[in-house]
């Protein structure tokens with residue numbers, strides 16, 4: 663990889679880059695300080711105890727109808743016919759995900775937007791163009807990584823997926839992760855972070871370090887749509903991506919303690 667040639671390669675937003683989708687206008691809700699929300703390690707461990715205190719597990723599926731599926735193509739075929747939640751009725755098509763089926767690096771976003779719903783591919787709108795530049799800045803190509811979302815069908819008006827929708831779609835994402843078996847997963851935004859790390863996760867609390875989940879590394883950074891809305895955070899996102907690049911280059915699977 664050769665992504666270290668520029669210090670902040672996707673920092674400057676062009677005027678045409680301004681995100682107009684409602685998704686980009688949405689701000690992660692703040693939590694009251696007194697809420698004492700447990701950290702993602704605690705939350706996930708409590709919900710789904712792992713073998714050690716330092717290792718997390720992917721949340722289980724309420725039912726696990728997809729565990730016998732052993733190919734991404736077959737999983738995609740099943741997803742295309744899915745009606746497990748209300749989102750399917752309001753979208754044009756299911757956006758399963760795309761990329762290298764043996765990728766070492768996987769990005770997980772929130773859900774398809776308008777362009778994704780039209781084209782049937784993840785991250786192809788303006789936020790997707792920024793993600794492409796982020797990936798390129800890492801010295802990688804889109805074809806080398808895998809890109810998926812928490813929900814495969816577009817939520818109405820690009821609203822955040824509701825918890826029951828994310829839960830309904832979890833068997834697909836979980837099986838995608840198992841079949842691709844990436845070394846590192848980058849959660850793009852809080853929805854993905856909460857899905858993989860537990861309800862206590864957020865971008866502000868969880869970014870900047872790795873979590874060891876089922877013996878792979880999970881990092882959290884800003885959703886590209888949020889970076890289009892708040893470009894000052896691109897510097898922090900680049901720090902997150904450099905951390906991921908270093909782990910890929912080092913082959914280092916040791917997660918920090920996270921405290």
Ligand code: SF4
Pocket residue numbers: 741744745746747748749750756813814815827830831832834
């Ligand atoms: S969002 Fe997921 S669970 Fe809901 S209908 Fe689409 S593929 Fe099925």
